[in-house]
Amino acid sequence: MKKILFIINRKAGTDREKRLEHAIRRYLPASAYEVSITYLAYLGHGADLAREAVKNGIDTVVAVGGDGSINEIAQGLIGSNTAMAILPLGSGNGLARALRIPLDVHKALKLIAAGKQRAIDVGYANEHLFLSNAGVGFDALIADQFRHTKKRGLSGYAKLVLKSFTDYQPAEYTIDIDGKIMTEKAFLLTVANGNQFGYEFKLAPGANVFDGELDICIMPPVRFYHLLPVSLYSLLGNIDQTRFLKHLTGKEITISSNELQYLQVDGDAVPLSGNGKVTLKVLPQAMKVIVND
Known part of the structure; x- marks a missing residue:
């Protein structure tokens, strides 16, 4: 059973969070996926959560938010076998657009369920x-x-x-x-x-x-x-x-x-x-x- 962790940047209201969690359960049913959901709590938390996910054998970490949250979460996944997926809920969504990830939540979740992976390049500016x-x-x-x-x-x-x-x-x-x-x-x-x-x-x-x-x-x-x-x-x-x-x-x-x-x-x-x-x-x-x- 595939393990998936959603890391959510909590900027939305409670109602939106409930709708999002409902959509996640719909497209990633418990019969086929072991899904966990957690929320960013402090600056750098995304990288910490991602590193922990790698240690715990999580197959896919889903970054839910904008480019800043995605960058932070990616820091903990570089060089690992854990893939990153994107649920673009930011404003600019630069990386999601570059990768042609749908901005629609339901379409993006379908993509995550399909699970097609590819290794991308990353850059470093100093550290x-x-x-x-x-x-x-x-x-x-x-x-x-x-x-x-x-x-x-x-x-x-x-x-x-x-x-x-x-x-x-x-x-x-x-x-x-x-x-x-x-x-x-x-x-x-x-x-x-x-x-x-x-x-x-x-x-x-x-x-x-x-x-x-x-x-x-x-x-x-x-x-x-x-x-x-x-x-x-x-x-x-x-x-x-x-x-x-x-x-x-x-x-x-x-x-x-x-x-x-x-x-x-x-x-x-x-x-x-x-x-x-x-x-x-x-x-x-x-x-x-x-x-x-």
Whole structure:
């Protein structure tokens, strides 16, 4: 009998939790699955629960929440035989969209029941895991500000972008990609494993979590009136074909700058260590994930 553990980020109300648990029992009946449900209680709890699940021989850990919760839970599963499944209940749902995981709960549960697995690549920015992307430019500044605001979702993110854009000064970076060194002044400098930030905004449309490489996305300084076309090209998935983006690929990238202040992984701000330097590496086929056909 397959053992499945659901780890839920408890941001929903009691009624929603009851509906979710009912749906879980419907698609994963006790006759075929040994299902356990638990809830995140503190920062880092997801990684602790995932490591415990690996020790207990759990077949699949289901991360229920957004990209931040998924990242945290994944930290405890890297290199193990326990697969991660995603029930996307966040706002952006970048990794779920990249893997074509249905945003509908019932369809996602059907996928979990089907149980098709595939190993995906993961990335590390210094010691911080990322599944979708990591950045040091304007996106990292917004991630740092976003954690201090109560306004969540796309509207809250957009307001911060508009508020912070005018005062932001793009930095000059030295970028080492597998030994090839270049210097670039950039508004955005993002390294992608998956193909999008979330909300269908694709900065690296061709990025693939199965290809063993990272995609480096360099956006030169832009003006305020460029934000609309940049957003539209990102939604259309062809920004890499425009003058707004330089696209490169590599396996190990080092970014350094005297002006380096912020780092985001999967949309969350994390502490920046390394004296103005970030090293990003890909770890191929590092984690098993329940995927779509």
